[in-house]
Amino acid sequence: MINLHTVATANGYKASIMLEEVGLPYTVREYDLVKGENLTSEFLSLNPVGRLPAIVDHDVHETSAGKPLSVYGSAAILLYLAEKTDQLLPRTAWARAKTFEWIGIVSGDVGPAYSGQFVFNIVAPEKIPYAIELYNRLCLRMVATLEQQLAKTHYLVGDEYTIADIIAYPVATVSMQRFPGNLDAHPNLARWAAEVGSRPAVQRGMKVPH
Numbered sequence: 577m578i579n580l581h582t583v584a585t586a587n588g589y590k591a592s593i594m595l596e597e598v599g600l601p602y603t604v605r606e607y608d609l610v611k612g613e614n615l616t617s618e619f620l621s622l623n624p625v626g627r628l629p630a631i632v633d634h635d636v637h638e639t640s641a642g643k644p645l646s647v648y649g650s651a652a653i654l655l656y657l658a659e660k661t662d663q664l665l666p667r668t669a670w671a672r673a674k675t676f677e678w679i680g681i682v683s684g685d686v687g688p689a690y691s692g693q694f695v696f697n698i699v700a701p702e703k704i705p706y707a708i709e710l711y712n713r714l715c716l717r718m719v720a721t722l723e724q725q726l727a728k729t730h731y732l733v734g735d736e737y738t739i740a741d742i743i744a745y746p747v748a749t750v751s752m753q754r755f756p757g758n759l760d761a762h763p764n765l766a767r768w769a770a771e772v773g774s775r776p777a778v779q780r781g782m783k784v785p786h
């Protein structure tokens with residue numbers, strides 16, 4: 577059995593979509609970040625970073641007497657579950673490396689660009705034009721990168737639906753949607769998002785925790 581510790585955000589949905597896609601049974605615990613539930617000693621003992629999502633896999637222990645395996649972070653969770661179930665990770669060297677590359681792009685470039693854009697446009701009490709302009713431009717570059725790729729390939733890595741698509745879908749439909757006109761102005765991204773979003777596992781995962 578796997579426990580999913582999560583929140584209703586793009587990062588949380590990446591993990592719940594993956595669990596739905598691979599078909600492993602799991603329980604869900606939702607955290608209230610405003611109340612600081614992610615900073616309790618109980619949660620920090622399984623993830624010292626204190627962020628969500630994280631999973632605990634009770635089938636795997638470091639030693640026979642040790643505690644169950646915990647894995648933090650959407651990219652690590654997707655890679656772990658893909659390897660555990662032998663699903664959604666291509667076998668050829670080229671496609672496998674490109675899948676890793678897209679996991680890195682979405683986690684390290686696209687996600688932080690949209691986080692910064694949200695913080696400086698919406699959350700920051702003081703509106704700093706330089707920061708707003710910087711992150712708005714960065715987001716436009718990121719969405720253009722996805723659009724260019726999806727103009728060339730059906731899914732992010734060729735013809736095969738992979739964990740690269742799973743990690744990118746919640747960003748495209750939650751984070752990018754906050755940035756007006758993003759999907760509408762990018763037909764290949766919109767085509768891909770409609771197809772990925774029609775998968776039953778994706779629809780179920782996008783409802784976890786709600």
Ligand SMILES: N[C@@H](CCC(=O)N[C@@H](CS)C(=O)NCC(=O)O)C(=O)O
Pocket residue numbers: 583585586587588609614626627628629648649650651683
């Ligand atoms: N690199 C992580 C980022 C996780 C992350 O930013 N989690 C946010 C929610 S979406 C969080 O837990 N924030 C609470 C905090 O930073 O205290 C991932 O890809 O999963």
